[in-house]
Amino acid sequence: MRTDPLRPDDPVLADRAAGWRGAYVHIPFCRRVCPYCDFAVVAGRDDLRDRYVEAVVAEIAMAEPFGPLQAVAFGGGTPSRLGASGLGRILEALANRFGLVGGSEVSLEANPEDWTPALAGGLVAAGFTRLSLGAQSFDPVVLGDLGRLHRPADIGRAVGEARRAGFERINLDLILGSPAESDASWDRTLAAALDCGVDHLSTYALTVERGTALSRAIRAGAPGPDPDVQADRYERALAAAAGAGLVRYETSNHAVPGAACAYNLLTWGGGEYEAFGTAAHGHRDGVRYWNVRRIDRYLERVEAGRRPESGREVIVGADRERERLVLGLRRAAGVIAGSGGRALLASPDGRRLVEAGVLAARGDRLVVARPLLGDEAARAVLALPLPDC
Amino acid sequence: MTAVSRIRNFSIIAHIDHGKSTLADRMIEKTHAVSARDMRDQVLDSMDLERERGITIKAQAVRLRYRSADGEDYLLNLIDTPGHVDFAYEVSRSLAACEGAILLVDASQGVEAQTLANALLAVEHGLEIIPVLNKLDLPASDPDRVAEEIAGVLGVDPSEVMRVSAKTGDGVDELLEAIITRLPAPGGDEAAPPRALVFDSYYDTYRGVVCSIRMFDGRISTGDRLRLMATGDTPTADEVGVITPAVVPVAQLGPGEVGYLITGIKEIDRIRVGDTVTRDDLRTETALPGYREPKPMVYSGLFPTDGDDFEHLREALEKLRLNDAALVFEPESSRALGFGFRCGFLGLLHMEIVRERLEREYDLDLVATAPSVAFRAVLTGGREIEIHSPQDLPDGGERSEVLEPYVRAMVITPSEYVGTVMELLQSHRGEMGSMQYLSPVRVELVYRVPLAEIVFGFFDQLKSRTRGYASLDYEPDGYRASNLVRLDVLLNGVPVDSFSAVIHADRAYGFGRRLVEVLRELIPRQMFDVPIQAAVGSRIIARETVRARRKDVLAKCYGGDVTRKRKLLEKQKEGKRRMKMVGRVEVPQEAFIAVLKVDED
The missing domain is CATH 3.30.70.240 (Alpha-Beta Plaits)
Incomplete structure (x- = not known):
């Protein structure tokens, strides 16, 4: 029997994801480091790829099983640089250690210029179901400005090849509001992206992270992103995505019914996930932990039979309640108000947020009605004096 | 007691940075009052804050023993004077305790208005002036030109202007000798009823109020029952002594001498600078001239950022007042800022110092409102x-x-x-x-x-x-x-009392226009448009709008980001904590003194 898929912003889906389990695998390799990127990446060390695959497999073998996985995400870096065999080997190790539930989502990030029909076929055969393509823009000037190596035409080609190879779900990542972009070029990018027929769109405002080449350039006088312009572009993205049947279900994410990203839903719902690879973050048993960031240290540790964790924090009591609200409020479905949400509504900050139309109570849920001002609500939550229960 | 003829009381009048403290150090060194090894730089500047600002707030006196070229021992009392226009009254009292003054001028800079004002004040008090050029060691010094200038102002011959380098010590011996030969010895009638001038006082946690006094007539001995002529108080002299700069108690102080006096009094406003001390049983009829009640010139509201700190602020002000008779305060309530204190200061520097001490020494987070004079x-x-x-x-x-x-x-x-x-x-x-x-x-x-x-x-x-x-x-x-009017500021349509200013009617329009512009720059964008209006009475004379913030959200928050993003938001939250909520609007502390930033061109 076939049932209609849930809308991405359905509260039922949002709350269900809280009970899911997942795994995140970080693949740090990149052909070149993009000027805005502050992730744990390494360029020019492709020679370490085989050792890295073996190390991740070894790290997985050290993990405690905690039930079958609903979602597996390979992020980076550029996971596609490992090739189908390396990624397949890691996925196999995860499946053996944890098990995968039927219909689980297995997702990877890839860059259009690396994508080939052979890679696509190999990944589907290995069990991958979802592709998230780093498209960023369909404007060659913007792509150049962002330091990307692909051409606009590569994006459509990669999407077609992925679909023909059997990928069920395809997302395009877009960056909005970079200095080289105009309203018109952003509109063209949105139209071209939706024209590819993808079922998921992530539209991220360009963010200047500390320590990046972009941040140094701006300090030296280069133009930076303008938040008002980004707000305009964000609204254009909302309208264009909605016009194509994609529903916004998180601050920057849109999907057609049934195509919401399970791994992300799990994250925002407070679900648990194990993390593998450099700088990977995991969440399990009330603890958030993270691995060493440098690849040489990571390899040394794992090859010596030691776990590569470099830090952790225990999130319990009031902190857990605040985190539940902060993460949950990023979703269009909002969050069950609970004790923290009720305290927020009763607080002076909460009343101001409601008055300004940023925060709204809908039944037993709280939602952020003006997602562009979501951090106002997040900060108010973090400032809440909650009892530690 | 030393014979009056062997005493010289003098102060050094100098502009900031013209080298007063360095010269004082050299004199102390040359008279061996302090061993060079033990000498802290700039002995006279005692408080950290004063050291940082390079100024001296509280006067003190140091007694130096000097053997002159004539083979006789002399007592030199070096009386320090405050270095800022806010403290002009204290300067005048210090000068009243002297017979002479060294007018110290940087030979590369020339005379400054304040130095000149103090020098003329000294002349008015009948003080003998020794003009001295300092920093002769500097290549930029122009001693001949500056000597002409000083001579012109004082009406003396340029050859009377001495030349030293306080830094190297050159010329300081000659200057010490000139203090003996050129400055008069104090007068005073030893048999008359005692009269002593209080020219400084400070609060000591253990001893209570310690005041610096200059004896004019008679004697004051430990154990005497005294009488303070301005307040009528009759405390006992628990201790009298001199500062060398070590504290040395003595049995009594006689005519011409300078020293300290400790009574049982704990409240600084009961022994006022400028008051005359006499003996209760041997009372003088005539007080020394020149006493003035301390009079604040500038008023400002001080409010704790956190309303719970109100009592803490009150205690801190009370403690500061122990040592600062010029500080006055009374509770004030503001619709915008809650409960605080209206404080009176001698001037803006005095205000700054008090505020900094409250924040630094008492760990208070304060909002200060724009200062206003007393109308x-x-x-x-x-x-x-x-x-x-x-x-x-x-x-x-x-x-x-x-x-x-x-x-x-x-x-x-x-x-x-x-x-x-x-x-x-x-x-x-x-x-x-x-x-x-x-x-x-x-x-x-x-x-x-x-x-x-x-x-x-x-x-x-x-x-x-x-x-x-x-x-x-x-x-x-x-x-x-x-023709003065009150200019009010409305934030989001609501008058904010602490933004009001009294201003001349002709200036109200230009001032109001600039004030709302400055406020627009200082007030961050909020979740809604915030109109800022300037009004005189019911008439709006200027308006600006802080446009609503349109985007305030992190683009990404995925599994690997949760901890980092939370920390980022917490940091932003801390930044906001320093803002004050005025109605629905978050206002940063510097906005409350925006009036000071208005430059009407």
Whole structure:
């Protein structure tokens, strides 16, 4: 029997994801480091790829099983640089250690210029179901400005090849509001992206992270992103995505019914996930932990039979309640108000947020009605004096 | 006790950075009052804050024993004077304790207005002046020109101007000798009823109020029952002594001597600077002249950012007041800022120092409102009231006139800037009194100016328009009726009492326009548009809008980001905690003193 898929912003889906389990695998390799990127990446060390695959497999073998996985995400870096065999080997190790539930989502990030029909076929055969393509823009000037190596035409080609190879779900990542972009070029990018027929769109405002080449350039006088312009572009993205049947279900994410990203839903719902690879973050048993960031240290540790964790924090009591609200409020479905949400509504900050139309109570849920001002609500939550229960 | 003829009491008059403390150190060193190894740099500046600012707030006296070329031992009492115009009264009391003064001038800079004002004050007190050029070791020094200038001002021969380098010690021996030969010994009648001038006091946690006194007539001994003539208090002299700079108790102090006095008194306002101390049983009929009640010139509201700190602020102010008789405060409540204190200060520097000490020593987070001078309003019934806060200005119908304090301002400037300085003074409603060439290249201008015009930002403007060369001094010069109005600011449609200012009617429009512009820059964008309006009475005279913030959200928050993003948000939250909620609007602390940033061009 076939049932209609849930809308991405359905509260039922949002709350269900809280009970899911997942795994995140970080693949740090990149052909070149993009000027805005502050992730744990390494360029020019492709020679370490085989050792890295073996190390991740070894790290997985050290993990405690905690039930079958609903979602597996390979992020980076550029996971596609490992090739189908390396990624397949890691996925196999995860499946053996944890098990995968039927219909689980297995997702990877890839860059259009690396994508080939052979890679696509190999990944589907290995069990991958979802592709998230780093498209960023369909404007060659913007792509150049962002330091990307692909051409606009590569994006459509990669999407077609992925679909023909059997990928069920395809997302395009877009960056909005970079200095080289105009309203018109952003509109063209949105139209071209939706024209590819993808079922998921992530539209991220360009963010200047500390320590990046972009941040140094701006300090030296280069133009930076303008938040008002980004707000305009964000609204254009909302309208264009909605016009194509994609529903916004998180601050920057849109999907057609049934195509919401399970791994992300799990994250925002407070679900648990194990993390593998450099700088990977995991969440399990009330603890958030993270691995060493440098690849040489990571390899040394794992090859010596030691776990590569470099830090952790225990999130319990009031902190857990605040985190539940902060993460949950990023979703269009909002969050069950609970004790923290009720305290927020009763607080002076909460009343101001409601008055300004940023925060709204809908039944037993709280939602952020003006997602562009979501951090106002997040900060108010973090400032809440909650009892530690 | 030392014979009066072997005593010399003097102070050093100098501009900031002209080397007063260094010269004092050299003198102490040369008279072996402190071993060189033990000597802290700049012994006379005791408080950390004073050291940082390079100024001396509280006067102190050091007794030096000096063997002169004539083979006799002399007592030199070096009496320190505060170095800022805010403390002019304290300066005058210190000078009253001396027979002579060293006028110390940086040979590369020349005379400054404040130095000159103090030197002339010293002359008025009948002090003998030894003009001294300092920093002869500097290549930029121009001793001949500066000596001419000083000689011209004091009406002496340029050859009487001595030359030293306090840094190297060159010329200091000659100066010590000149103190003996050129300065008069104190007078005083040993048999007369005692009269001592209190020229400084400070609060010591263990000893209570310690005051510096100068004996004029008679003697004061430990155990005497004293009488303070201004307050009528009759404490006992628990201890008298001298500072060498070690504290040395003595049995008694006699005519011409300078020392300290400790009584049982714990409250600093019971022993006031300028008061005369006598013996209760051997009372003088005539107090020493020149006593004045400490009078605040500038008022400002101090409010704790966190309302729970109100009592903490009260305690901190009370503690500061133990040591600062010029600080006055009374509780004030503001609709915008809650409960705080209206505080009176001698001037802006005094205000700054008090605020910094409250924040630094008492760990208070404060919002200070724009300072205001004390106006007077004559009510329609004829009664006159003093106004310390713009909110207290009665409405137009309830008052017949408003008076504002004036000062006699003296500016010394290189002659090339005379036109610029005159324009500046006129644009601040100044009226010219006199103009005098001190030398062919330096001019002294005397103007009558409203205090309110001088006290906020004027000094910076003067410095910037004369490339730092002009200097300023002023003294109170009565009250005059002015066409003053209260300018109110409405934030998001609601009047914010702490933004109000009293201003001359002719200036209200320009001032209001600039004030709302400055506020628009200072107030961050909020979740909604915030109109900022300036109004006089019910009439809006200027308006700006802080446009609503459109985007305030992190683009990404995925599994690997949760901890990092939360920390980022927490940091932003801390930044917001320092803002004050005024109605629905978050206002940063610096907005409350926006008035000081208004430059009306």
